């Protein structure tokens with residue numbers, strides 16, 4: 001019974017270690033090995049504020065050397081055609097359309113033409129910026145045997161401009177989930193503590209009872225010895 005309790009406690013500790021490790025590694029894994037994850041862009045901008053238009057295209061095989069140039073296109077709500085608004089290449093970024101003049105900054109991969117993140121930052125968003133954005137990666141992959149391979153990847157972002165920020169259902173759901181899991185863990189911890197406390201208390205009582213028993217037996221046998229002694233002496 002006691003042994004099982006110890007094993008149980010050990011398992012609980014190991015579980016907590018794993019939990020903490022998992023949390024830490026999920027926080028740091030991106031930083032440590034520069035892993036690329038194709039996170040979707042936000043789609044709701046607030047008028048007058050800045051907005052990051054996300055566009056990420058990971059290389060299938062990260063060890064293959066690549067270099068890419070990026071083009072961004074925009075189709076305003078109600079318009080039929082896309083217009084070229086921005087390009088990024090060896091020479092840096094350049095805005096290609098008057099509507100976006102001095103309002104676009106590069107937020108993508110820096111210091112390398114091996115671009116996997118082609119995000120741009122829109123300054124002072126207006127309602128006229130609502131519409132569809134499209135980014136194109138023109139990527140050249142260079143394999144070891146001088147073999148080059150061209151790919152074009154494109155992503156679409158449907159942008160809505162609102163007067164005030166509204167919270168998406170996903171964010172509300174994840175916040176609720178966070179509280180549920182925090183409270184759940186706390187309750188579990190509490191139950192765990194009560195369980196352990198009761199275990200220890202029971203073990204203590206057991207020990208006391210055993211001690212009392214031993215004492216009683218000792219006294220009993222002592223008095224028997226004494227009686228025997230008296231009898232022998234007679």
Ligand SMILES: *[C@@H]1O[C@H](CO)[C@@H](O)[C@H](O)[C@H]1NC(C)=O
Nearest residue numbers: 050052105106107108120121
């Ligand atoms: C994106 O660009 C904006 C404007 O230059 C800057 O304020 C912001 O910090 C940048 N964000 C990232 C993640 O590079």
Ligand SMILES: *[C@@H]1O[C@H](CO)[C@@H](O)[C@H](O)[C@H]1NC(C)=O
Nearest residue numbers: 048101102103104123124125
């Ligand atoms: C953006 O807005 C800020 C503050 O309203 C203003 O100072 C800045 O000149 C604006 N920039 C552009 C490019 O319109």
Ligand SMILES: *[C@@H]1O[C@H](CO)[C@@H](O)[C@H](O)[C@H]1NC(C)=O
Nearest residue numbers: 076099124125126127128129
């Ligand atoms: C938005 O577009 C309309 C119609 O093209 C134009 O009249 C208006 O000045 C634009 N507003 C801004 C802030 O660019």
